Amino acid sequence: MKKTDVVIIGGSAAGIPAAITCRRHNPEKNILVIRKEKKVLIPCSIPYIFGTLRSTEHILISDEVLEKNGIELLIDEAKKIKRVEKTIILASGEMVSYDKLILATGSLPMDLPIPGIKKKNVFTIEKNAEYLNSLLSAVNNAKDLIIIGCGFIGVEFADECKKDRDINIKIVEMLHQCLILVFEEDFAIESEKILNDKEVEILPNEKVVAILGTEEVKSVRLSSGRELKADAVIVGVGVQPNIQLAKDSGLEIGPKKAISVDRYMRTSDENIFACGDCAEKISFFTGKPIPLMLASIATMEARIAGSNVYGARRENSGAIGVFSTVTGNIALAAAGFTEKSAKEYGYNVAVGQAESPDRHPGKMPGMKKMMVKLVFNKNNGVILGGHVLGGTSTGELINAISACIQKRLTADEISMFQTGTHPALTASPISYPLVNAAEMAIKAMK
Amino acid sequence: MKKTDVVIIGGSAAGIPAAITCRRHNPEKNILVIRKEKKVLIPCSIPYIFGTLRSTEHILISDEVLEKNGIELLIDEAKKIKRVEKTIILASGEMVSYDKLILATGSLPMDLPIPGIKKKNVFTIEKNAEYLNSLLSAVNNAKDLIIIGCGFIGVEFADECKKDRDINIKIVEMLHQCLILVFEEDFAIESEKILNDKEVEILPNEKVVAILGTEEVKSVRLSSGRELKADAVIVGVGVQPNIQLAKDSGLEIGPKKAISVDRYMRTSDENIFACGDCAEKISFFTGKPIPLMLASIATMEARIAGSNVYGARRENSGAIGVFSTVTGNIALAAAGFTEKSAKEYGYNVAVGQAESPDRHPGKMPGMKKMMVKLVFNKNNGVILGGHVLGGTSTGELINAISACIQKRLTADEISMFQTGTHPALTASPISYPLVNAAEMAIKAMK
Numbered sequence: 001m002k003k004t005d006v007v008i009i010g011g012s013a014a015g016i017p018a019a020i021t022c023r024r025h026n027p028e029k030n031i032l033v034i035r036k037e038k039k040v041l042i043p044c045s046i047p048y049i050f051g052t053l054r055s056t057e058h059i060l061i062s063d064e065v066l067e068k069n070g071i072e073l074l075i076d077e078a079k080k081i082k083r084v085e086k087t088i089i090l091a092s093g094e095m096v097s098y099d100k101l102i103l104a105t106g107s108l109p110m111d112l113p114i115p116g117i118k119k120k121n122v123f124t125i126e127k128n129a130e131y132l133n134s135l136l137s138a139v140n141n142a143k144d145l146i147i148i149g150c151g152f153i154g155v156e157f158a159d160e161c162k163k164d165r166d167i168n169i170k171i172v173e174m175l176h177q178c179l180i181l182v183f184e185e186d187f188a189i190e191s192e193k194i195l196n197d198k199e200v201e202i203l204p205n206e207k208v209v210a211i212l213g214t215e216e217v218k219s220v221r222l223s224s225g226r227e228l229k230a231d232a233v234i235v236g237v238g239v240q241p242n243i244q245l246a247k248d249s250g251l252e253i254g255p256k257k258a259i260s261v262d263r264y265m266r267t268s269d270e271n272i273f274a275c276g277d278c279a280e281k282i283s284f285f286t287g288k289p290i291p292l293m294l295a296s297i298a299t300m301e302a303r304i305a306g307s308n309v310y311g312a313r314r315e316n317s318g319a320i321g322v323f324s325t326v327t328g329n330i331a332l333a334a335a336g337f338t339e340k341s342a343k344e345y346g347y348n349v350a351v352g353q354a355e356s357p358d359r360h361p362g363k364m365p366g367m368k369k370m371m372v373k374l375v376f377n378k379n380n381g382v383i384l385g386g387h388v389l390g391g392t393s394t395g396e397l398i399n400a401i402s403a404c405i406q407k408r409l410t411a412d413e414i415s416m417f418q419t420g421t422h423p424a425l426t427a428s429p430i431s432y433p434l435v436n437a438a439e440m441a442i443k444a445m446k
Numbered sequence: 447m448k449k450t451d452v453v454i455i456g457g458s459a460a461g462i463p464a465a466i467t468c469r470r471h472n473p474e475k476n477i478l479v480i481r482k483e484k485k486v487l488i489p490c491s492i493p494y495i496f497g498t499l500r501s502t503e504h505i506l507i508s509d510e511v512l513e514k515n516g517i518e519l520l521i522d523e524a525k526k527i528k529r530v531e532k533t534i535i536l537a538s539g540e541m542v543s544y545d546k547l548i549l550a551t552g553s554l555p556m557d558l559p560i561p562g563i564k565k566k567n568v569f570t571i572e573k574n575a576e577y578l579n580s581l582l583s584a585v586n587n588a589k590d591l592i593i594i595g596c597g598f599i600g601v602e603f604a605d606e607c608k609k610d611r612d613i614n615i616k617i618v619e620m621l622h623q624c625l626i627l628v629f630e631e632d633f634a635i636e637s638e639k640i641l642n643d644k645e646v647e648i649l650p651n652e653k654v655v656a657i658l659g660t661e662e663v664k665s666v667r668l669s670s671g672r673e674l675k676a677d678a679v680i681v682g683v684g685v686q687p688n689i690q691l692a693k694d695s696g697l698e699i700g701p702k703k704a705i706s707v708d709r710y711m712r713t714s715d716e717n718i719f720a721c722g723d724c725a726e727k728i729s730f731f732t733g734k735p736i737p738l739m740l741a742s743i744a745t746m747e748a749r750i751a752g753s754n755v756y757g758a759r760r761e762n763s764g765a766i767g768v769f770s771t772v773t774g775n776i777a778l779a780a781a782g783f784t785e786k787s788a789k790e791y792g793y794n795v796a797v798g799q800a801e802s803p804d805r806h807p808g809k810m811p812g813m814k815k816m817m818v819k820l821v822f823n824k825n826n827g828v829i830l831g832g833h834v835l836g837g838t839s840t841g842e843l844i845n846a847i848s849a850c851i852q853k854r855l856t857a858d859e860i861s862m863f864q865t866g867t868h869p870a871l872t873a874s875p876i877s878y879p880l881v882n883a884a885e886m887a888i889k890a891m892k
Binding site for chain 1: 459467488491493498505507730743745749762763769770771779781811812837839841851855861867868870871872876880888889
């Protein structure tokens with residue numbers, strides 16, 4: 001029996017920062033990460049194996065950071081948690097005792113009940129280097145690739161798989177447009193246009209109802225009856241919390257099928273914490289459970305869980321949902337509510353939108369058009385969401401907006417936001433679109 | 447006599463947004479901008495005429511935005527304000543009556559009492575296209591260029607003037623390093639290195655004591671006695687508030703020689719407001735006057751002044767000071783206090799620093815190393831300053847930090863900051879340097 005103070009099960013976007021944070025607050029404890037995979041991948045970088053990077057080797061997370069922080073790593077699989085004895089039984093047969101336990105077991109690809117989904121050359125997105133290598137070679141050999149789902153995975157895979165490859169790509173999407181669960185429709189349409197320009201065909205309002213072929217996939221049948229040729233299929237319809245271990249040990253599971261946690265990331269067992277995709281997410285806005293799984297939320301929760309194991313220190317204020325993606329050479333980002341989702345939730349909404357070159361003057365090299373849309377609660381002026389379309393600085397501008405949401409800034413406060421501006425880096429201070437979008441919203445509130 | 451409701455004197459970074467904001471809040475008023483210059487330039491873009499853009503034409507601010515907002519523009523110079531009669535006398539002899547007046551007269555190059563400073567081919571940085579065109583042709587013809595001052599102007603001019611030009615550039619700086627009034631020394635040193643690599647020579651701890659030559663400049667003499675060859679000199683030592691008009695009309699002037707204003711941007715005359723470089727700046731932190739002149743502060747103040755003319759609506763919380771610049775292909779940015787300046791002010795300081803590639807994995811194209819340093823008040827955990835060194839997204843990351851400062855976030859809040867991350871746009875969520883710098887500061891607070 002191996003004796004430890006703190007055990008973290010899982011060693012990816014949640015497990016690593018949970019362990020490091022725990023170390024930071026508890027220099028004297030011994031901390032062990034138990035990880036099933038020999039190597040772990042940066043999850044959000046997976047699509048970039050298929051065009052930009054061309055190798056899973058480039059997206060491996062180094063274990064160095066664990067060593068550096070005096071955290072032990074054990075490659076093994078936790079099969080059972082005996083909560084009364086505070087002991088974990090591993091696949092190898094070994095046992096580990098813990099004082100405090102953090103579950104960071106992540107997520108698994110969603111099961112789609114499509115007949116034929118187990119055929120050869122039909123792939124989900126497993127966070128596993130070997131599996132992804134076989135997907136890479138299938139894509140390299142494919143003439144006709146079908147992607148199921150036009151969310152982040154679908155859009156990014158299509159964009160990447162088209163790079164320097166002679167391949168026909170069709171994306172089958174059950175909704176009427178790509179990416180619209182989190183992005184504004186008029187922003188998301190820009191991604192569609194770029195994919196169309198690259199001759200990726202998007203088939204909206206369609207479902208794959210069967211995957212055909214003998215052993216290998218040969219085609220897919222759609223809900224409309226249409227049949228599409230396919231020598232590879234990527235199922236990119238999202239993930240579900242990996243909760244088997246927690247469930248088996250009797251921990252409470254929430255309505256979205258994730259491990260129930262309180263604001264301290266504590267599960268129904270006071271000695272067990274959970275964070276990342278396996279843990280229940282509560283909306284920052286509504287306080288209700290939401291099905292949101294993002295690496296950036298995972299690391300945030302990990303920093304909470306890791307600091308709380310020996311006494312409550314940090315509270316989770318709920319997930320805002322901050323997203324960014326790239327299609328071709330434009331970036332799209334969103335934080336919080338869209339105009340539509342805010343209205344659906346019952347808010348009285350005021351919206352402001354502004355556009356500007358992201359350099360000043362617009363003749364500066366690398367200039368891209370930047371659009372910002374902000375969504376406010378008309379009743380109190382507080383920001384509910386922000387949306388950006390632009391160049392690479394989009395990724396940090398949405399984080400500025402996230403800070404505004406987190407601190408519940410009003411349109412008036414954002415309109416007086418103190419920005420730094422520079423010709424080669426940002427829009428001009430006069431046309432800075434974040435500030436001007438807030439001004440437009442104020443006008444709309446009158 | 448021309449009769450108006452609101453007059454704005456000045457039509458650049460302060461005057462334009464003041465007029466537009468005023469229009470937004472007062473759709474029924476007639477608004478007039480009086481501007482001395484036929485054409486106005488984007489002030490912060492001026493250095494980019496000399497390398498990247500090569501023409502003043504590219505940095506003109508269009509008057510279209512005024513037209514679009516129903517704002518009248520008069521090209522003339524205000525010579526006198528008769529406050530009792532609420533009348534402005536113009537250089538043309540015409541008179542304009544106002545109900546409310548906003549002064550946005552900007553700044554003028556600092557006068558340096560150096561003998562010979564009026565010689566031919568010695569230039570200050572005037573925001574005037576014709577003048578800058580003559581500077582451009584002097585630079586085009588120069589073999590030996592001397593720049594006085596290694597602040598933003600000095601660094602950006604040197605970097606730009608070196609582009610595709612066979613020219614010797616020396617910068618004379620009275621302090622021991624470039625850019626250190628607002629940047630951390632170890633960040634600013636990176637700018638120096640890049641300039642050195644480009645064979646720009648920086649002469650620290652030196653002053654120009656005389657400019658020599660008969661009619662034209664031939665050389666400069668330094669405080670050390672050394673003499674440097676020069677066929678052009680750029681004086682880049684900053685600006686002073688342009689307050690002559692305000693002074694002549696008896697408005698109160700503050701200790702930093704700028705027009706005194708209250709939190710509503712109201713001068714000592716209740717019908718006259720001031721904003722931008724001509725108006726007094728109060729520190730966000732100390733509440734005391736500070737000599738800070740930035741286009742981004744000007745636009746912020748303009749949005750306050752413009753909304754307050756017919757009733758107090760917005761308050762100025764004081765200037766944080768958010769700066770960004772580019773040298774070669776790296777960007778530097780700062781918001782608020784440096785570690786040194788915070789200590790000098792008497793704060794008990796805790797500092798955190800973190801570094802990460804600004805893409806994930808680091809193999810993603812366009813990757814630059816990003817460094818973030820945060821300065822906190824150790825007594826209450828509240829952020830006092832932030833510093834970023836990195837690629838182009840630096841410009842928006844510093845704005846996220848500015849939002850944190852404005853809302854007085856603590857290190858603990860920043861450590862749980864909800865970021866969006868993306869392989870092609872940002873650091874990984876695990877190594878996101880803003881969050882990790884906050885974590886390091888928390889460690890330092892223990």
